[in-house]
Amino acid sequence: MSKLDALPISISGLTKSYGDIFALNHVDLEVRSGEFLTLLGPSGSGKTTLLMALAGFTRPDHGSIRFGEDEIVTMPPHKRGVGMVFQNYALFPHMSVAANVAYPLKLRKTPKAEADRLVEEALETVQLGGYGERRISQLSGGQKQRVALARAIVFSPRILLMDEPLSALDKNLREQMQIELRHLHEKLGMTTVYVTHDQREALTMSDRIAVINHGRLMQLDTPRQIYERPANRFIAEFIGESTFLKLERSGDRISFAGVELDVGEVPDGNELSLVVRPERLTILNGDDPGKTNIFPGTVRDLVYQGDTTLAYVTLADGTDIAVRAGMRSEAAIDTVSIGERVALGLKPADVVLIPGEEA
Template sequence: MTSDTSASLSISVTELTKTYGKVFALNRVSIDVKAGEFLTLLGPSGSGKTTLLMAIAGFNRPDSGRICFGHEDVTVLPPHKRGVGMVFQNYALFPHMSVFENVAFPLKLRKIPADEKHQRVTEALQTVQLSDFAERGIDQLSGGQRQRVALARAFVFGPKILLMDEPLSALDKKLREEMQIELKQLHRQLGVTTVYVTHDQREALTMSDRIAIIDHGELAQIGTPREIYNAPANHFVASFIGESSFFPLTKNKSGTLHYAGVSVGKVPNRAMHENWTLVIRPERLSLHATKTSKNTDKIYFSGKITELVYQGETVIVMMIMEDGHNLTARMNTRAGNDVDSLRVRQNLLVGIDKQDVIIIPGEAS
């Protein structure tokens, strides 16, 4: 009832399957996007994230499964009746129209009277800070400006759902980071349900309320950026989001897991897996001299430095553990960390807070 009057609609994708020949582009994917949420579909290229977005937009018809906007089943509704705003990777602006005409296009289709049309286009252009560009041609705009026009065109008609397919990937790094913040602010301002596709994990972490990670046509994990980063569900998620080192764990009879003779924790509840892997994020580590007194909140492993990479704000410390596994630590270069005294081939102790330990099922391939 409220969904029809508010600025946004929820999206409910149920058991969606799409095959191309014998290949599953989507395999029984179910995702619920809350009204007003910013959800990112994250995955490597070919993972099926774009197929899912196109199914939500109505450009491909799933083999089975359902898509609902609010309470309305839109699975077989043609795209022009879905009323979703859409932004494509390459903007897809209409080069034979001015900026104003581009933004006015959806209003023209809806037969909005000229006065109101003019007002709404002007407002939309103000929102994306392009008020002075209304009469420009598309070829007179920079990449960032084109991106803004495409955005304005997508939300000017007041859609309750906004879909974006890698909209920032054509921009250079600095502009992309600025636009990420702007998009986030715009989303807060409009309050419209947004589904955003990207293969850039940092972009996903920066912008999203929740992230859905898609791999080989299946939903690998869905959760807030913090949940995904701090508690990855499996090896794929752990390696795709952030940097990680992986160590195989051995299980003893009482159900505790060990690496290199050190107990790192218990087998998580309800888990039936045989093999377990320890995941260590590089920035969660501390480095100590070999004879440091140990803190009981921490777990320690001993290793040897194989390479040091200075990167300004951090130093990457690559180490080899006693059993031959590699471990990477990322140390902040502030004075207290004393990273300048580190030397290649130096033996040391690596410490990690028990809270920062991540254990995932499966082997550490």
């Protein structure tokens, strides 16, 4: 299949409530043409409600949805021209693979010869060429997911919606399919909105991530910015591992446990917390640390995890903090023992401050 013309999506003031509970609370979101955007959040956050509103299966109470220049918020699902991949595949078990893939073309009354060509082309695109006559019951989970994807793209939609499509697969297959889906998106270029609660999946696949919680858009940015510069504590906790250190402020001077820190630009607010990722810390080995921020502590535990080692260190204020190092790194983590006093280093470039009232 060749690259498709993509459409941007514009969402404005989208609201959906069930009684006193807001599933969507005045969501504003722009999805760029040809972008792979992931809606990421915990169960009940509103991400699937937003996707269903785009698909037309949920009618919002208020707000606007535009595909390109067209307002579609009241348009029925079958007229929106979007491809949809569901969490449970939603395949017809009594039909062959080819018949399942051809179903959207049948609804559009595509001539048989053209439909046969498009079905075979779609199956080749998802690496299932020659599988057309097989029954759904003869397929593995990964193959079923590819059939569902072929059905979603067979009519060349300009927008593709995907609702946790890999959640039923085992870890290795899931990771393989993440890369395949990403490559397929690069090949076809359609605007893709993808729902998941798996933060690693979102980081792996997305051009940008929209983090949603309690029906609100919490942050919209690239995977790197979402991970390295989370906007608040919820995002820092939900994406990756973090420890939060409560800081003291005096003007532009920031300190922890009485020790002044080099933190760069200081945001507004007297209540601030420092977000610390385990892989950003190092155990200093006595060399001059330069401008590195230093946190003294005592090693409480060491955990070998194959590709990495974790050291759990208790700081001066009693906070337990994790330090992670790869097995082939030159970090001093391999030379320490439980009960040993150590100094942890955090470079100023790795400092992330968030408002303390959100802790």
